[in-house]
Amino acid sequence: MPDTSPRVAVIGLGSMGLPMALRLATAFPVTAFDVADARRDAVEAGGVIAARTPAEAAADADIALLAVRDEAQARSALFGPDGVVGALREGGLVILTSTVGPDAARDLAVTLAGHSLDLVDAPISGGPARAGNGDLLVVVGAPREPLERARPILEHLASTLTTVGDRPGDGQAMKAINQLLAGVHIAAAAEAVALARGLGLDPEQVVDTLGAxxxxxxxxxxxxxxxLQAYGDGAEVRSRLDIFVKDMGIVTGIGRETQVPLLLAAAAHQLYLLGAAQGLAAEDDSTVVTVLSPRP
Amino acid sequence: MPDTSPRVAVIGLGSMGLPMALRLATAFPVTAFDVADARRDAVEAGGVIAARTPAEAAADADIALLAVRDEAQARSALFGPDGVVGALREGGLVILTSTVGPDAARDLAVTLAGHSLDLVDAPISGGPARAGNGDLLVVVGAPREPLERARPILEHLASTLTTVGDRPGDGQAMKAINQLLAGVHIAAAAEAVALARGLGLDPEQVVDTLGAxxxxxxxxxxxxxxxLQAYGDGAEVRSRLDIFVKDMGIVTGIGRETQVPLLLAAAAHQLYLLGAAQGLAAEDDSTVVTVLSPRP
Known part of the structure; x- marks a missing residue:
């Protein structure tokens, strides 16, 4: 009996792509591509076959799962030289887990359709640890048929799989609102910790007492x-600050298009831009607190 | 054997003062004052003796618990004509549960000390339902001795009683940070719901899916x-919008004094001011969403 498991190509082995590739490899044949040698080596130890180009990863695959940083990387991975399109078998499927915004997802879907490929818009939330444990929140926008083909993959990654709508972009819209809340809440926590420091209160007591x-x-x-670790040994980088520079830009862009005023999201965007301007782009997003209350 | 329970005068029977007075009356002799006849009548049904002035309520009381709206009302209730000071027995105690800011609490403590009265700075958080069930968060700033005298009263109101520091104002400082977070989080929720409406998503799905x-x-x-009720029958008023006009003003004032930039808190303050300017001051704070996404 032939193996009917879908073959999956994971493109992008960053903080989310790497644990997702390893997680998928526990259930499916997985090939993967990243520009960085170290990331490719890291997944090979977990049973993933590493490839030198997106095309090489997508050859013989049924499904390409994109976990790249932004729209530009998604376009390059799909349509650039040695891209996925042309290598993925006809009638194949692209799952987009990156946060790129609703318009970009719709544009990508239209272009892919011209190559007889379907797009399942499936942005993810939850962080690297949950990505590795199949414990992500996945919010999907896709017609029924491609969604059913993507479902085994998505269910292996998600503890919560929510269908927002039947069009690519619908998942992105929900994810944008997720990022609005997440980005504003991190900035609010930073203001609370900074003000506690300014007032001479114990910031740890503030976080513990008020958090409940x-x-x-x-x-x-x-x-x-x-x-609090930012004022001590520093926190390891679990989620880069410049992710929120990108995502709050998407959020405020959508607000502009839909004519919805977003005073706090816009302020939070500026705060993350300040952090990036101060050299924190590749640091953990929690270091944004040092913009408001500098390290001694 | 004489009854040694402290006699408590509750000044201010608003959304928090009224349930606190009724809760305290289950364990202590309680007198109470409010400017509104209807509020006085409401507590009398629960075993509280209603008084016509703060002084009348405080006569024979050991402890006056202030649950008024702001600093001006607190000064008037304490030091105005027919105020608590002069009626409360010498060596008595004032518990300040209102949010007035650290400076105001310190000023009140100094003036009260001139009348041989102690102040326990004990702002509360949790809302009316928890106030009636003894389930509040109370954050205290007070020296040990007056705090011990206040403790039976506070423990009857609080499920969490946290001592922030030993000076009046320390409780207010912690409460201000609580309000920073609460006020920003409500505004963020409003932006999320408004953007969901703008994008044509189901706002209920947004709240349910992302809230987890x-x-x-x-x-x-x-x-x-x-x-969501703001777009239907409307929500009952549980917490007035103008409370956050006041409290975010306190928060941003403290930020200015301590030179801590508070971009989001300042934006949220402006949003609540917009709500008040649009006639929502006495409405539930959740109606602030209609500033961003008007009712059809």
């Missing part, structure tokens, strides 16, 4: 303790 | 559903 009540948020409990 | 993940906050889960 009406002032609580996932991000206050998650990033608050990491912000 | 990295975008979650107490306020998204609590106020999000109430924001």
């Amino acid at each position: 009540g009406a002032a609580g948020s996932f991000m206050l409990s998650d990033r608050g303790p990491r912000m | 993940g990295a975008a979650g906050s107490f306020m998204l889960s609590d106020r999000g559903p109430r924001m």
